[in-house]
Amino acid sequence: MEFRKLIESRHSVREFKPEQVDETKLKRILEAANSAPSAGNLQAYEILVVKDEGKRKALSEACMGQEFIAQAPLALLFFANPERSARKYGERGKTLYCILDAAIAASYAQLAIADEGLSTVWVGALNDEEIKKITNAPAHLVPVGLLPVGKADEKPESHARRELFDLVKHEQF
Ligand SMILES: Cc1cc2nc3c(=O)[nH]c(=O)nc-3n(C[C@H](O)[C@H](O)[C@H](O)COP(=O)(O)O)c2cc1C
Numbered sequence: 328m329e330f331r332k333l334i335e336s337r338h339s340v341r342e343f344k345p346e347q348v349d350e351t352k353l354k355r356i357l358e359a360a361n362s363a364p365s366a367g368n369l370q371a372y373e374i375l376v377v378k379d380e381g382k383r384k385a386l387s388e389a390c391m392g393q394e395f396i397a398q399a400p401l402a403l404l405f406f407a408n409p410e411r412s413a414r415k416y417g418e419r420g421k422t423l424y425c426i427l428d429a430a431i432a433a434s435y436a437q438l439a440i441a442d443e444g445l446s447t448v449w450v451g452a453l454n455d456e457e458i459k460k461i462t463n464a465p466a467h468l469v470p471v472g473l474l475p476v477g478k479a480d481e482k483p484e485s486h487a488r489r490e491l492f493d494l495v496k497h498e499q500f
Pocket residue numbers: 337338339340341393448449450451452453484485486
């Protein structure tokens with residue numbers, strides 16, 4: 328899809344059809360995430376693909392009971408890997424760059440999902456400890472975001488944004 332059309336047509340979706348996500352599409356989505364920039368090209372994040380129904384239900388409960396997570400046939404979980412970034416960047420890598428790396432990769436995935444004609448919503452309301460238990464994640468990883476993925480079963484609304492004059496300052500605050 329043409330880039331401007333893509334960013335204008337992407338909206339958060341919270342109602343999904345049960346149809347499975349095609350493996351070719353999933354691969355292209357993961358490749359898009361993998362092409363995201365990262366600090367020092369270290370890619371200080373991990374991606375977990377979850378299809379299992381029981382796990383999706385448990386994840387939904389670990390995300391404040393947001394039921395659409397169990398409804399979508401697939402969930403992509405993005406974890407920051409502080410150790411990987413700290414090796415080169417110390418404290419800044421540990422507390423900032425790894426989170427940004429994971430978030431940027433998830434953003435790329437979000438756009439790729441829209442480009443594949445699928446839908447998602449960024450879920451950030453995560454109970455970190457519960458998520459780590461359910462996924463058997465290594466202790467040092469930090470859950471950053473979850474993307475439920477599937478075909479939309481609703482027509483999403485578009486949400487107004489701040490005006491540029493309010494958001495953008497020139498030269499100084
Ligand atoms: C960091 C972050 C956390 C979010 N957490 C949630 C969430 O837990 N549940 C949810 O339904 N939406 C969540 N959202 C989605 C936002 O509500 C949504 O992106 C915003 O309202 C703008 O709508 P749009 O994505 O359709 O443009 C989150 C988005 C971001 C970026």
